Amino acid sequence: MHILHVVGARPNFMKMAPVLRALGRRPAVKQTLVHTGQHYDANMSDVFFSQLQIPAPDVNLGVGSGSHARQTAEIMSRFEPVVLERTPDVVLVYGDVNSTVAAALVCAKLGVRVGHVEAGLRSFDWSMPEEINRVVTDRLADFLFTPSEDGDTNLEREGIPAEKIYRVGNVMIDSLIHLLPTAMQYSKNGSPERYALVTLHRPSNVDDSHTLKSILESLLEINEKLDVVFPVHPRTRQRVSEFGLKLEKLHLLEPLPYIEFLALQRRAVVVITDSGGIQEETTYLGVPCLTLRNNTERPVTVSLGTNVVVGNDRELLNSELSRIVEGKAKKGTIPPLWDGHAGERIADVLHSLQFQTEGSPSDCAGRTTTRGVQ
Numbered sequence: 001m002h003i004l005h006v007v008g009a010r011p012n013f014m015k016m017a018p019v020l021r022a023l024g025r026r027p028a029v030k031q032t033l034v035h036t037g038q039h040y041d042a043n044m045s046d047v048f049f050s051q052l053q054i055p056a057p058d059v060n061l062g063v064g065s066g067s068h069a070r071q072t073a074e075i076m077s078r079f080e081p082v083v084l085e086r087t088p089d090v091v092l093v094y095g096d097v098n099s100t101v102a103a104a105l106v107c108a109k110l111g112v113r114v115g116h117v118e119a120g121l122r123s124f125d126w127s128m129p130e131e132i133n134r135v136v137t138d139r140l141a142d143f144l145f146t147p148s149e150d151g152d153t154n155l156e157r158e159g160i161p162a163e164k165i166y167r168v169g170n171v172m173i174d175s176l177i178h179l180l181p182t183a184m185q186y187s188k189n190g191s192p193e194r195y196a197l198v199t200l201h202r203p204s205n206v207d208d209s210h211t212l213k214s215i216l217e218s219l220l221e222i223n224e225k226l227d228v229v230f231p232v233h234p235r236t237r238q239r240v241s242e243f244g245l246k247l248e249k250l251h252l253l254e255p256l257p258y259i260e261f262l263a264l265q266r267r268a269v270v271v272i273t274d275s276g277g278i279q280e281e282t283t284y285l286g287v288p289c290l291t292l293r294n295n296t297e298r299p300v301t302v303s304l305g306t307n308v309v310v311g312n313d314r315e316l317l318n319s320e321l322s323r324i325v326e327g328k329a330k331k332g333t334i335p336p337l338w339d340g341h342a343g344e345r346i347a348d349v350l351h352s353l354q355f356q357t358e359g360s361p362s363d364c365a366g367r368t369t370t371r372g373v374q
């Protein structure tokens, strides 16, 4: 069986690594790795490949940045000949970035089966580019690998047949569990004793000058009582400079490699973020998380985990922060199946397809096995 993985942007890499590793243990599986080049800076891409021990891509489409239409179209036209030439049995796409939807669309038109890893998440916020990518990718996919029960519910509500849905758990947490022992050996490396760790890159937060200015004012205020450590995403750095805003009082860093960032998260008093994956990582680590968005596609991090969605409500941000600083943070638990074995479960499903191709097409043994784990 030939599995082709497509990745393009930073959050894809830690989702793919455990699946690639699990499939690598199955001798009958051939794997091809395609990087679209959506993220191309060494500290947004290469360093993740080396830390996550992902082999160099077989193909790099080198698409780079651009408007959504341009980037998506460029990925599609460069990816189509690769699929035609390499003839994979299944193409795996990850998460909700433009590379995900572009690759899924190419495969659906060519009649090549698509597996979507991290299916079923919904923010119900159609102004988010990622929400469009999620809904379209799920509609096109043949195998939908969900991280939590809400994913299954969302897909069933949209009419996706239950036999396409496999609840396998959270692949991002597989990578975290794999590399946490290494991260724990990292020293403080110049960071303050107690700090709030901040990440910010969503267009809704950084592309509008008033919104970004207001968030940065809040961070400067927080910095008066708790040091703010802020690795700045390239999109955010670009906007800060375009809008002529000042950040010098904060502890500014370049985007960090995976292990260094994990080490910083683990020690943080609180993480303030608009990222999706970081809401999950903090829940696993038991670190309080305040999310600067009006919604989350990862509700389990709120219902079970340490996440509080504060939106753009500065008062709520300050009151939640005070509770955390006073040691009264909300306690969380780790959601079911966030156990380090999600990649293995995906490999089980795909492996069973091989026998399905050779034997009866309607009987997918993997599905029964996977559902049995829940």
Ligand code: UD1
Binding pocket: 009, 010, 011, 038, 039, 040, 041, 044, 065, 066, 096, 097, 098, 099, 129, 130, 201, 233, 234, 235, 238
């Ligand atoms: C993309 C994803 C987002 C994900 C984020 C993680 C989409 C729609 N968005 O957003 O879901 O959370 O990645 O980072 O796919 N840039 C660089 N170097 C790079 C990459 C980008 O300087 O290696 C700059 C470019 O100016 C680019 C901008 O960052 O225009 C935005 O990059 P892009 O890939 O379009 O979106 P992200 O904001 O990174």
